Amino acid sequence: MSVEADLLxxxxxxxxxxxxxxxxxxxxxxxxxxxxxxxTRADLExxxxxxxxxxxxxxxxxxxxxxxxxxIYLGPLR
Numbered sequence: 001m002s003v004e005a006d007l008l009x010x011x012x013x014x015x016x017x018x019x020x021x022x023x024x025x026x027x028x029x030x031x032x033x034x035x036x037x038x039x040t041r042a043d044l045e046x047x048x049x050x051x052x053x054x055x056x057x058x059x060x061x062x063x064x065x066x067x068x069x070x071x072i073y074l075g076p077l078r
Contacts, residue, residue, distance in 0.1 A: 004061050011054045018047050 001009075021044045028039045 004058065004065065007054055007058045007061060011051065011058065014047055014051045014054060017042060018044070018051065021047060 021042055024041070026041055026044070030037045030039075
């Protein structure tokens with residue numbers, strides 16, 4: 001798997017996690033009082049920061065990959 005493909009896969013997973021956080025319950029509590037158990041799914045702020053970092057890395061990888069390639073358009077001679 002290439003670096004770009006890996007970054008795209010990770011980004012897709014983090015975007016799915018963000019959607020799950022935004023549409024679902026963020027925290028579950030089972031029980032009451034001092035015996036209650038708490039489960040926190042994920043921190044939205046951390047997920048969004050990671051999405052921003054992954055997008056930045058992806059831009060860098062794509063710009064490095066495309067460097068040195070040239071496209072030449074040829075038209076008819078007049």
